[in-house]
Amino acid sequence: MxxxxxxxxxxxxxxxxxxxxxxxxxxxxxxxxxxxxxxxxxxxxxxxxxxxxxxxxxxxxxxxxxxxxxxxxxxxxxxxxxxxxxxxxxxxxxxxxxxxxxxxxxxxxxxxxxxxxxxxxxxxxxxxxxxxxxxxxxxxxxxxxxxxxxxxxxxxxxxVYPLSLSELLAIKNITTYVQMVRRKSDVLALLDAMLRYGSFVEVFDSDEDLKRDIVSTYYDSILLKDCVSNNHIRDIKSFKELSYYLISNITATYSYSSLGKAVGIHDQSAREFVQYLQQAWLLFELRLFSWSVKEQQNNRKKPYVMDNGFINLSFAFSSNSGRLLENLVFSELCKAGKELYYYNKGFECDFIIKNADHSLAALQVCHELTDRNEKREVGSLKKIDAQYPTVSKTIITYNQETTIDGIDVIPFWKFFGIQP
Structure with a gap:
């Protein structure tokens, strides 16, 4: 001893x-x-x-x-x-x-x-x-x-969460807004790494050819130690299938019935499996925004994961840039301690933040605004404005910055980085 x-x-x-x-x-x-x-x-x-x-x-x-x-x-x-x-x-x-x-x-x-x-x-x-x-x-x-x-x-x-963008900036000796803007290429390189590999400390420190393998070992350890072992799960195969299904379908709404059908288990088993994943902080279940708790509970949920590295175990990076950015926004908002919901009552809004004073903020996430998607992204926030006139409205992008009809379009790295 x-x-x-x-x-x-x-x-x-x-x-x-x-x-x-x-x-x-x-x-x-x-x-x-x-x-x-x-x-x-x-x-x-x-x-x-x-x-x-x-x-x-x-x-x-x-x-x-x-x-x-x-x-x-x-x-x-x-x-x-x-x-x-x-x-x-x-x-x-x-x-x-x-x-x-x-x-x-x-x-x-x-x-x-x-x-x-x-x-x-x-x-x-x-x-x-x-x-x-x-x-x-x-x-x-x-x-x-x-x-x-x-x-x-x-x-x-x-x-304690994986490293946030602001913590990564500090590690790279970027400590002021001026430095952040001047070293924009370094900041975007950090963002690219977060999108692809997440921000666990060991992953951040490792060579690129090892990052995915390290994330994979973390994933297996979380499933087996923090979920299967802690909760005495017997149907390990179905549990792993449900976890993989959710991570492969981040940002897409689900019900416990739809999850059960997707992996061939009872609704109650699906509910319990999701709970175990949440208890391990691997998965987060986002609820519909409503002032009624019952309405939140009865509506479909949206899955997000704590770290983007897990997502890239399940699908190709290049074809899912929008979903990866949306998940990363969710993760950073969690690290900031925000109370989050999604909105879907006739139109969709990615995130509703409910502040301590019950004021609201609406966020849309779009990797790149184009002529094809601008009307949809801006339109959702305008419709929110019609129902909640005092809500603040922002579109978070990968690296675009402008103002459209009074709505701020802000790059991820400026929204979550060092403020001027």
Missing amino acids: EKILISHNRHWEKPYLGLYPRQVFQKLIRQLSARHIQILQGIRRSGKSTVFKLMINHLTASEDPMEILYLNLEDPFFIKFSHSPEKIYEVIDTARKLTGKNIRYLFLDEVQAIDGWEKYVKAVYDNEVFEKIFITGSNAALLNGEFATLLTGRYLSSM
Whole structure:
């Protein structure tokens, strides 16, 4: 066990190097003084462990590094503990003896690997064993059921996503609006990479001939570990077929009945499979905009995925530029924490954003406006204006910028990049 602890806690000897800054980190710094359990959630490989290491580096600037313990509970060493959360006490005790220090900060990575972990965490939290407890999980069900009941009011939760455009710009040392405009060719190269391969950190860092293979391994791992294993799915073949079907048909509306027919399963099974994909943050289900929750629930949904790299596992890049851009817009809006819907009542609008004050914003996504599609794209937003006169209206394109009938047409990289 000592070798495992030493390998997990390299900060005992020196800080972690080569870490990209993440926007969520500043939020965590502001919450550091609160005793609440800090939970990081997000799709597998999105960078939760990196954020942990950023926090550990921050703490070691003023705290004894050996008073900080990091455990990756998906390490094969901990398999024997998977049904015995009380064994974590033994690990903590071994760490204390090894370092000769009292552990003040505890980091538990991929905590869902230990059944009943929430009882251990509640016990040490209530008994004030540690100054601060940090947890990551790769499944939204982490905050459901017994955990939510046991720890109500005791935790703060933050999402960690694959890299956003603004984070990629910072990595490329593009930190001002002027730099972004001047280095437009570099910015468009980043956008092209996001459209084709997504923005997982490891994928971003890898050579082009490896990117697709890495995304493929992520996809398989998410399906098997975070969906099949966590939910004890028996009909794995149908589950994989449904996942592939949805990713191949992003932006196209569906009902659970239509999904069931497409892959030959019952409607209820289709509903459950979609729920599992959502809990793993692989798939997102966009609802029809309505002030009536019942109407939202009863209407068809639209599928989007967290990262564009998954889409290109299922179809050719060149022939689907519009759908890829629309999915990327969805992903960036999610990273910004927006509440999203689609509109389809006599005409279509890709995204309706409902703000905290209940004001609305309408977004159309079009890779390239042409004489053939301009009337349709602009017309949809004009019809929205007739029903909701105060709504803001924008068309997001790959790289076109203009104004048409009072509607702003803005390139993706300007809409989501650095603002002037």
